[in-house]
Structures are given as structure tokens and as C-alpha cells.
Amino acid sequence: MEIKGFLKKKKTLSVVLACTVAVAVAAAALGAIPGGGGGARPGGSGGMQADTNTQVVVDTMSPFLGNIYVTSAFIGTVEPGRQVTIYPKASAEVVATYFNVGDKVEKGDILMQLDSASLESTIAQTQAALHVSEAKAQINLDQAQIDVESYYSGIEEGYNSSLIAAEASVQTEENNVQSANSNLWNARKTYREAKSGESGDYTDYEIDQLKNQVTQYEYALEGAQLKLELAEANLEATKKSVSEQESTINNSVAQAALNADFTDQYLALEQLRKNLSDYSITSPISGIVEQRNVDQYDMASTQNPVYVISNKDAMSVSFNVSESSLAYMQVGDSITVEKNGESAAGCITEISTMVNSSSGLFTVKANVENAPFDLYSGSTVKIYADTQKAENDMMILIDAVYYDSGSPYVYIYENAAAVKTWVETGISDDSYIQIISGLTLSDRVISTWSSGLADGAEVVLAGSGEEASVEPPSFEPEGDAA
Numbered sequence: 001m002e003i004k005g006f007l008k009k010k011k012t013l014s015v016v017l018a019c020t021v022a023v024a025v026a027a028a029a030l031g032a033i034p035g036g037g038g039g040a041r042p043g044g045s046g047g048m049q050a051d052t053n054t055q056v057v058v059d060t061m062s063p064f065l066g067n068i069y070v071t072s073a074f075i076g077t078v079e080p081g082r083q084v085t086i087y088p089k090a091s092a093e094v095v096a097t098y099f100n101v102g103d104k105v106e107k108g109d110i111l112m113q114l115d116s117a118s119l120e121s122t123i124a125q126t127q128a129a130l131h132v133s134e135a136k137a138q139i140n141l142d143q144a145q146i147d148v149e150s151y152y153s154g155i156e157e158g159y160n161s162s163l164i165a166a167e168a169s170v171q172t173e174e175n176n177v178q179s180a181n182s183n184l185w186n187a188r189k190t191y192r193e194a195k196s197g198e199s200g201d202y203t204d205y206e207i208d209q210l211k212n213q214v215t216q217y218e219y220a221l222e223g224a225q226l227k228l229e230l231a232e233a234n235l236e237a238t239k240k241s242v243s244e245q246e247s248t249i250n251n252s253v254a255q256a257a258l259n260a261d262f263t264d265q266y267l268a269l270e271q272l273r274k275n276l277s278d279y280s281i282t283s284p285i286s287g288i289v290e291q292r293n294v295d296q297y298d299m300a301s302t303q304n305p306v307y308v309i310s311n312k313d314a315m316s317v318s319f320n321v322s323e324s325s326l327a328y329m330q331v332g333d334s335i336t337v338e339k340n341g342e343s344a345a346g347c348i349t350e351i352s353t354m355v356n357s358s359s360g361l362f363t364v365k366a367n368v369e370n371a372p373f374d375l376y377s378g379s380t381v382k383i384y385a386d387t388q389k390a391e392n393d394m395m396i397l398i399d400a401v402y403y404d405s406g407s408p409y410v411y412i413y414e415n416a417a418a419v420k421t422w423v424e425t426g427i428s429d430d431s432y433i434q435i436i437s438g439l440t441l442s443d444r445v446i447s448t449w450s451s452g453l454a455d456g457a458e459v460v461l462a463g464s465g466e467e468a469s470v471e472p473p474s475f476e477p478e479g480d481a482a
Helices: 007-029 117-153 161-196 204-259 263-279
Strands: 002-004 055-058 064-086 092-097 110-114 280-282 287-292 307-321 334-339 342-351 362-369 380-397 402-404 407-414 417-422 424-428 432-437 458-461
Touching (some): 064 424, 064 432, 110 263, 117 204, 117 263, 263 280, 307 380, 380 424
Antiparallel strands (some): 092 110, 307 362, 334 380, 342 362, 380 432, 402 407, 407 417
């Protein structure tokens, strides 16, 4: 595991601490520091208690807000930033290939050509048959229009001759019924007058003759009414026949026009022509030919890939991390890719949320652009990524923290005395450690080690009794610290 943090500031701080220690050693040699002899480093409540007459010269520092990043190394696998596997859309013999493995291709370049002779023949036959069908349909449409014109040319003022005859027959029978009614009425009147003697003396024979005449006229009226009913029925039948005939004539024209519409057939022909483009296999992206799986005269199948094209302008690396490391990673984080002593920057683009059942790890992917070295697909590289981070958190020098049975504590300067203070720590790097709880930014943490330090020990600040403190490193944004 590699650790990084405020490395630039560490060197400056080390110089300050070295000078402070030198001053303390010189003062002890001159007898300026009572009780300044050797002793074990204090280690808790069981440690050495300071004599109240012994003063320990110390430096202090205030906790500050900063960043710590813990970086881990992983083994990654190189993948193209984008890779496409090309399957033909038609099954046919390969008549030509134009690119080999390793060749650079541009988007739209024809990679290979399939034998399209059969499809071209089908297109030609379909087009010829369509032209013949169009010609026949046009002839039928022209004939239907002629039939309509001929039919309507035999109609005068919008009436059919058979309809006119049927209507005239009805009118004739209506006149006959009216005449029969008139004859019957007159015969009945004459018979009544003759029988009553109003119109003179009639013999019985003459009266019987008049009665027979009435009966004859009654029969004539019934016959006329029957003929009228037949004429009316014939008129209705004629009207229906004329209507059906007109509908048939009009429908024949509409059907002929419909049969002359070859839109669907032309769409099908156009689709065949589009299918012809499937026989020229083109590259959907610009890149490098990684694989070519067929040669000239091989049979290409829609089930088997023929080319693999990789776009290597932006390569990708994938690596596996544990769940604990995954918790600190997010899309957009920076990584470093190293190979043969050279390095390149990358950016995390994808983090798997499903654990690999075989490894128990999670897959992380990152893009790498403009690498100063070759990134070959499938090769391995070393990857450095932040697996722990504390950003804008409280921290102090790591050397200011002591441990008692594994529990961390520090000494803070209060009223010229060292006060033992328990703290909760987090992650650390070579110089600094994260403080989760136990301190405030206003506390003055003793940063000098001395065997005389103990809870309640009297301390003086280095620098001829004047207050002295270690300056914390200036805070820099996350992007610079990382």
C-alpha cells in the first residue's frame, strides 16, 4: 500500500521540529532543563509522573483541517475504450476482404464484401414482374373507365331507359284503374236507377243485363288494380337493378384503381435494395482491427462475428477491489496507471454494484487517455487508486499521538502544564493522522516528545519562554492534495 498526503509540507515541518529538538538538547546539556535526563516515553496512566519542579520544554500545534489520502495498488487489465464485434446481416460467401489485423480503419470503411448475386437477381426479377403487373392493371383501369362512360352515355337526364319504361307502365296502369273505377261507378248508377224505375220502365231482362255489366266492371277494376301492383313491383325491381348496376360500374372503376396502386410492392422492392447494402460490411467506428475471422471464399454467417474493431484513442482499465475499498471510491475519482516505470492519469467511469461470485471482489473501470506508452488489449498494468480518504477533517502530526494499551491520546498545553487527553483517531499517512473526536481546533497539542511528559507535568514553551508552536500546513483543495 502506498500512502500520500501533505508530502511537500512534511519536509518543511521536519526542519522546524529538528531545530526545536536541537534547542531542547542544548538546553538540557547546559542544565537549563531540570530533570531533562533520559527515560521511557510516557505511555499512559502507568507512565512516569513529572516532578513538580521539573519543567519540560515543548512545542505546540493546533489541530487543523486538511486532507489525507491512502492509496492502494491493484493489478488491472487493459481494454479498449470502445470495442465492437461485427456480425454480418446476411449469410453468403466472402468475395473480398480489405483490412487485416492491426490495420487502422475509419468509420464507414468497407471491411469486406459478400456475394450479392442472388439478391441482385431477385431484385431484377421483382422489378420486371412489377412493371408487367403495372401495365396489366392500367389496361384494366382504362377498360373500367370506358365501361362507366358507356353506361352513363345511355342515360338521358339521369334516368335509365328501363327505369323510364317501368315508370310509364305504372302510369298506364294507374290510368286504367282510374278508368275502371269510373266505368264501374256509372254502371252501378245506371243499374240502381233502372231497378228503382227512376229512369223509365226497364224489363227484367234489361235490368239483369245492367247487373251483369256492373259485375263485369268490378272484374275489370280488380284486373286493373292487379296490373298496377305488378307495374309498381316491376318499377321497384327496376330501380334496385339500376342502383346495383351503377354501384357495380362505379366499384369496378374503384377496384381497378386500387389494383393499379403498387405502393406496397414498391416498398418491398426498396427493402430488397436496402438489404443489398448488408452485403458490404462496414466499420461502425474508427479504430484498429483486433480480429478478422474470415478469409476470401469463406462462408459468412449471421451467427458468427467477422471482425472486432477497437477504438484505442481512449483505453480502459478494469481492476477488482474489496468492499471496504469500494466504499471510498466513486465515479470521477482519479487513478494512476503505471507500466514499465511510466505513468498515466485516468478517471473512474464505472463501479460495479454486484460482487463477483468467484473472486468475492467488485469490478471498477476507468478511462485512460493519452498514455505515453502502448496499452495493448488484454495486457496488465499497475493501478494506484485512493482506497481511504479524509477530506477537510481535523488532523495533527502523527508523532504527537501516544498509545496506552492500543488506545490513543495526546498531551495538550493548558496553564503551563501537560494535560493527557484521550482521542479517537482515523486514517493516517507518513506525517499526519486524522482526529475524529477528543480535540477542538483551538486546543494546543504538544508536538514535542520528551521522557518527562506526563499528565500534569509542568511544561514551558520553547523559545526563551515565549509561546512557540508548529505551524500547520496550509490547506489546499482536494484536487491539489490528491
